Amino acid sequence: MDKGYVPAIHFQQVHYSVEDVHILKEITGSFPEGRITTLVGPSGAGKSTLLKLCNGLLSPDSGEIFIKNIHINSYEPVQLRRLVGIALQSAPMIRGTVMNNMALPKVLQGQTLPEQEATELLDDVGLETDFLYRSIKDLSGGQRQKVSIARTLVNRPRILLLDEITSSLDRSSTQEIEELIVKINQKYGVTIIWITHNLQQAIQVGDYTWVMMEGEVVETGESELLKAPENEKVQRFVKGEGEE
Amino acid sequence: MSYLTLSVTLIFVLIPLVLSKTLKLGLEKDTIIATVRSIIQLLAIGYVLQFVFDTENNLFIFLMVTLMIVTATLNARKKGASIRGITWKVAATLVFVEILTQSILLGFRITPPEAQYIISISGMVIGNSMVLAILFLNRFTAEVEARQGETELILSLGGTPKQAIHSQLTQAIKASMIPTIESQKTVGLVQLPGMMSGQIIAGADPVQAVQFQLLILFLLLTTAAVTSIMLGYLSYPTLFTERMQLIKGK
Helix, strand or coil: CCCCCCEEEEEEEEEEEECCEEEEEEEEEEEECCCEEEEECCCCCCHHHHHHHHCCCCCCCEEEEEECCEEHHHCCHHHHHHHEEEECCCCCCCCCEHHHHHHHHHHCCCCCCCHHHHHHHHHHCCCCHHHCCCEHHHCCHHHHHHHHHHHHHCCCCCEEEEECCCCCCCHHHHHHHHHHHHHHHHHHCCEEEEECCCHHHHHHHCCEEEEEECCEEEEEEEHHHHHCCCCHHHHHHHHCCCCC | CCHHHHHHCCHHHHHHHHHHHHCCCCCHHHHHHHHHHHHHHHHHHHHHHHHHHHHCCHHHHHHHHHHHHHHHHHHHHHHHCCCCCHHHHHHHHHHHHHHHHHHHHHHCCCCCCCHHHHHHHHHHHHHHHHHHHHHHHHHHHHHHHHCHHHHHHHHHCCCCHHHHHHHHHHHHHHHHHHHHHHHHHCECCCECCHHHHHHHHCCCCHHHHHHHHHHHHHHHHHHHHHHHHHHHHHHHHHHECCCCCECCCC
């Protein structure tokens, strides 16, 4: 699937383990630039670990990772994390208002976030301006996820990593987030890597898919592959709709 | 006080022993061990102090203070076992606090450069510093563990380790200092400090005993602040890798 595309992220025999447990085994492959790639697979397949390697929250035991054709270790960690943003599954928030959270990436750089910029980003994620000074405690799960994505966008990342951001949302909120992700991808040309358990979502929203199982990438290709996978394990996984 | 009179005070040990036995608290063994240890340790230190005070040799003063620091370090480090190099971090903190406080006391001639002053005050400073270190490490490790998500969030948004751990660090520093500050608010109203009471019982002028106690209280405020802050700033960098990643027992 990678041929003919510029890789936003490339893995070369990446291995990661915790104590004696091999979380990722010899991962090799690329995520194409400017596209949406979904990561699917059963729990414990190593998907979240793979995302944290891309953002530099973890480092591999062996193997190489290249971000935009530059070795990951050539980036300063702070520079890397602003270039490769991540929205976590639990959408962790700091205490205070939506604005406090939106401004956090700027505050960390000793800057302030202009209100105009904050409202534009809120608008991008489909939240009204009056949300800006609402308490975080008053937000629903879907609204928290939208704020989390907007907050990540404050750094203007070129690659956006999304870790199961719709797993605890209802159908309506999930659909809104799906539309939002496509919009961000198209409006800003941001490369998106999205972990999801929802195979239908992967087919509808994703351009490409990686199917991961037990720390290995077992099948990759255009998202349509999930309709008729070649690999037997993937066929069983798809039939089980989410769990092997 | 004669040894015969002292032995009568064992009634105060018998009371908790009987209560523990009656209520099946299971604390009899620990109570007996604590009593025996305190008798042996205090009697031994009494004779050692008498020897050191009589000889007025600086080497013995140095050895006594070193022994206090080593013992306090070994005790406090257990609470920060998850922090790399905690032993030398605690030791460095205790040494710094001891040098700072003695430098002020001796430099401004607040106390005379005599063994009985240096060793007694060092005991209080190091003991207090040890308790502060334990309180700090206990709270700090718990805060770091409980708020990993927040730490990781700030790192993921491009924050530095210092920014990512700042809130947990200040929480732990404040929490460890609160008992010292709070106890000073009620001193003289709720409790009479042990040292002051001891001096009064020994026949010292109460006003002079109070003056000396005030000196110790002020000294302990510095001890508390310096211990928590120094240990905090020495400890937090070891929770992160060179690539600014939170180490989670990998």
